Amino acid sequence: MYTVTVEEASLQFAEVLRHTRTGEEVVLTENSLPIAKLVPLSPQSEISAKDAKRDDIAYALGIAVARGDISPDTALLAREAWKEIERSLSFLLPPIVSTVENAQVMFSWDKNEHHLVIEVFPNRSVELFYSNRNVHSPWEYDYEVGSLIPTEVINNIQVLWEK
Amino acid sequence: MHGEPLDALENVIRLLKPLRDGIVTDADFTLSPADEFSPLQSLSVWAENRTPLAQALVFMGKPETYSLYAVLNVGDIRTLSIEKEPPQMVLDVVWGKLENDNRAGAEGHAGITGLLRPTGIPKLLYKELRRKIADLARNNLHSLP
Numbered sequence: 496m497y498t499v500t501v502e503e504a505s506l507q508f509a510e511v512l513r514h515t516r517t518g519e520e521v522v523l524t525e526n527s528l529p530i531a532k533l534v535p536l537s538p539q540s541e542i543s544a545k546d547a548k549r550d551d552i553a554y555a556l557g558i559a560v561a562r563g564d565i566s567p568d569t570a571l572l573a574r575e576a577w578k579e580i581e582r583s584l585s586f587l588l589p590p591i592v593s594t595v596e597n598a599q600v601m602f603s604w605d606k607n608e609h610h611l612v613i614e615v616f617p618n619r620s621v622e623l624f625y626s627n628r629n630v631h632s633p634w635e636y637d638y639e640v641g642s643l644i645p646t647e648v649i650n651n652i653q654v655l656w657e658k
Numbered sequence: 659m660h661g662e663p664l665d666a667l668e669n670v671i672r673l674l675k676p677l678r679d680g681i682v683t684d685a686d687f688t689l690s691p692a693d694e695f696s697p698l699q700s701l702s703v704w705a706e707n708r709t710p711l712a713q714a715l716v717f718m719g720k721p722e723t724y725s726l727y728a729v730l731n732v733g734d735i736r737t738l739s740i741e742k743e744p745p746q747m748v749l750d751v752v753w754g755k756l757e758n759d760n761r762a763g764a765e766g767h768a769g770i771t772g773l774l775r776p777t778g779i780p781k782l783l784y785k786e787l788r789r790k791i792a793d794l795a796r797n798n799l800h801s802l803p
Contacts, residue, residue, distance in 0.1 A: 555677040562675070562723050592677055593685035597692065601685040610789055612684055624785045628793070635782045 552577055555592035556600065564594045569617045573600035576615040576640045583644040586653055587611075609655055615640065625652065660755040661698065664768055666733035670703035670751055671711065672770075672795060673718055674726040682728060682799055687791045689773050698754050700769025703730070709766030711802070717756070717767065725802055728795035735770060738790045740783040748772045748787060 556570040580602060590602035604611045608628040615621050619640045626633040636648050674686050693701060704714040706729060715721035732751045740748055749772040756764045775784040
């Protein structure tokens with residue numbers, strides 16, 4: 496597998512971001528692909544808060560790939576899964592992105608006693624887990640990348656999060 | 659000594675490599691495929707009083723990727739349980755001898771066991787356990803120099 500250092504990855508990523516934000520031409524080499532494939536390449540004149548959030552996710556995934564923590568395929572899958580998470584749970588602040596070596600990508604949120612984790616596994620399964628630090632009543636919902644998160648699950652999280 | 663429990667008063671170090679936010683997450687206490695296949699099926703930690711931080715980084719490899727470490731008390735780890743009543747010890751910290759490694763500090767290698775979910779136990783109970791140990795780590799988190 497092609498790998499780059501974190502510094503190289505950051506540079507590549509910065510170049511790709513510059514392209515997405517300004518539309519300036521960026522020369523992507525074959526070696527750029529593991530990182531470059533993670534971010535959208537359509538030119539944008541302005542970057543919105545939502546775009547910034549997406550860029551943060553892509554940046555973190557790019558670093559994880561560059562470090563060899565996860566494969567480019569897993570990173571791409573996580574980005575695909577993120578689209579649905581972002582659509583359905585748009586009331587949440589940007590998540591913390593982390594990875595388990597050679598395994599899943601994890602998006603996590605904490606707000607006071609509330610704890611929410613969504614894990615994306617290389618086999619396309621997604622596991623959503625909610626836990627309350629004050630009350631022992633964890634619950635979970637499993638689905639697959641490409642499926643929609645049910646309205647009932649979204650509403651449950653929203654009610655808890657906005658208490 | 660290999661596989662034997664550490665004293666409850668010992669502190670262990672878990673080296674962490676956050677992607678960017680400098681925050682410990684449940685991922686830091688999730689077994690990787692390599693951890694699951696390791697003899698102890700455990701997460702690597704280092705006894706604070708036997709392995710200097712710098713040496714632990716060398717043992718882990720790719721030291722530049724680590725930017726944080728958590729100090730966890732062994733007794734505190736053992737108090738974490740999947741059920742409140744009655745609490746049962748699920749997690750332990752045991753010595754994990756490094757094969758064919760005689761370098762100074764190697765004797766401090768240990769593993770947090772009990773994070774691998776047994777068949778038939780609901781996975782959300784183990785996710786809750788993982789959340790608890792991550793919270794414990796969050797209380798004693800340090801940046802690497």
